[in-house]
Amino acid sequence: MLVSAKEMLTKAKAGHYAVGQFNINNLEWTKAILQTAQEMNSPVILGVSEGAGKYMGGYTTIVGMVKGMINELGITVPVALHLDHGSYEGAKKCIEAGFSSIMFDGSHYPIAENVEKTTELVGICNELGLSLEAEVGAIGGEEDGVVGGGEVADPKECKMIADLGVTMLAAGIGNIHGKYPANWKGLSFETLAEIQELTGTMPLVLHGGSGIPEEMVKKAITLGVSKVNVNTECQLAFAEATRKYIEAGKDLEGKGFDPRKLLAPGVEAIKATVREKMQLFGSVDKA
Numbered sequence: 001m002l003v004s005a006k007e008m009l010t011k012a013k014a015g016h017y018a019v020g021q022f023n024i025n026n027l028e029w030t031k032a033i034l035q036t037a038q039e040m041n042s043p044v045i046l047g048v049s050e051g052a053g054k055y056m057g058g059y060t061t062i063v064g065m066v067k068g069m070i071n072e073l074g075i076t077v078p079v080a081l082h083l084d085h086g087s088y089e090g091a092k093k094c095i096e097a098g099f100s101s102i103m104f105d106g107s108h109y110p111i112a113e114n115v116e117k118t119t120e121l122v123g124i125c126n127e128l129g130l131s132l133e134a135e136v137g138a139i140g141g142e143e144d145g146v147v148g149g150g151e152v153a154d155p156k157e158c159k160m161i162a163d164l165g166v167t168m169l170a171a172g173i174g175n176i177h178g179k180y181p182a183n184w185k186g187l188s189f190e191t192l193a194e195i196q197e198l199t200g201t202m203p204l205v206l207h208g209g210s211g212i213p214e215e216m217v218k219k220a221i222t223l224g225v226s227k228v229n230v231n232t233e234c235q236l237a238f239a240e241a242t243r244k245y246i247e248a249g250k251d252l253e254g255k256g257f258d259p260r261k262l263l264a265p266g267v268e269a270i271k272a273t274v275r276e277k278m279q280l281f282g283s284v285d286k287a
C-alpha cells in the first residue's frame with residue numbers, strides 16, 4: 001500500500017534520522033529501490049520528476065507499476081510515491097493519478113504567488129490525506145532542463161511557507177542537483193540552523209543529496225533534515241556497472257544480450273547505492 005510521507009517524516013524528525021527519496025527512472029530502478037527498502041526494513045520515498053513521469057509513460061502508468069510491485073514483491077515497509085519538483089499543473093495531475101505525496105516547487109515564483117498556489121494545494125492534499133512538500137529558494141544545478149542558481153533561502157520566507165500547513169519543506173542552502181563543482185562552497189549550516197529554529201518540528205528536505213560529503217549530510221540531519229533526495233548517484237552507479245559489462249564483452253557471450261542479464265549489474269549497483277545511503281541517513285530498521 002502506498003502511504004503519505006507524513007508519518008514516516010514526523011518519526012524521522014523526532015528520531016533524528018532521515019528518509020531517503022530515491023528518484024525512479026524505469027522498472028528496474030523501482031524494483032531495485034523497493035527491494036532494498038524491504039531488505040533494510042526502511043521506509044522509502046520514490047521520487048518522480050515530471051520528465052521521468054513522461055519518460056515512463058505517464059503518471060497513471062507509474063502508479064500502476066508501483067502498486068503492482070508492492071503487492072507482487074511483498075513490500076511491507078512504508079512507501080510513498082512522490083512527485084518531485086512538480087509544477088502547479090503537474091501536481092494536480094499526480095493527485096488525480098493516485099500519487100501519495102506531492103512536491104509543489106513554487107520557488108521560482110515571487111513569494112506571494114508561491115504562498116497562494118501552495119495554500120490551494122495544502123487544502124487539496126489535506127483533504128485527500130496526501131503529503132505536500134513546498135520549496136523556498138531554488139536548488140542549484142540542472143534537473144530535467146530546469147536550471148537553478150543554487151540560492152540560499154530566506155529563513156523568514158521558509159517560516160511563511162511552513163505555516164501554510166505543508167508536510168515538509170525544501171529550502172535552498174547552497175545545495176545543487178547533479179555533480180558538485182570542484183569550487184563548491186558547501187552547505188550553509190548557518191541558514192539551515194536558522195530555518196530549523198523558525199520552523200520547529202517541520203521536517204526539512206535536502207535536495208541534491210548526491211555527492212555531498214558524508215559528514216555534511218550527517219550534520220544536516222542533526223539540524224532538522226528528515227528527507228534527503230538522491231538521484232544522480234544511482235544513475236552514475238548504474239551507468240558505470242553497465243559500461244563495465246559491455247566493455248568486458250559480456251553482452252557478446254551466450255545470451256548476455258538478454259536485457260535481464262545486461263541490466264543486472266546496473267540493478268545491483270543501484271541496490272548497493274541505496275543500501276549505503278539508508279545506512280548513512282539512519283533509516284535502517286525504522287519501517
Ligand code: 13P
Pocket residue numbers: 023047084085176177178179206207208209210229230231232233
Ligand atoms: P541529485 O540528482 O543531485 O541526487 O538530486 C536529486 C534531487 O534532489 C531530486 O529532487
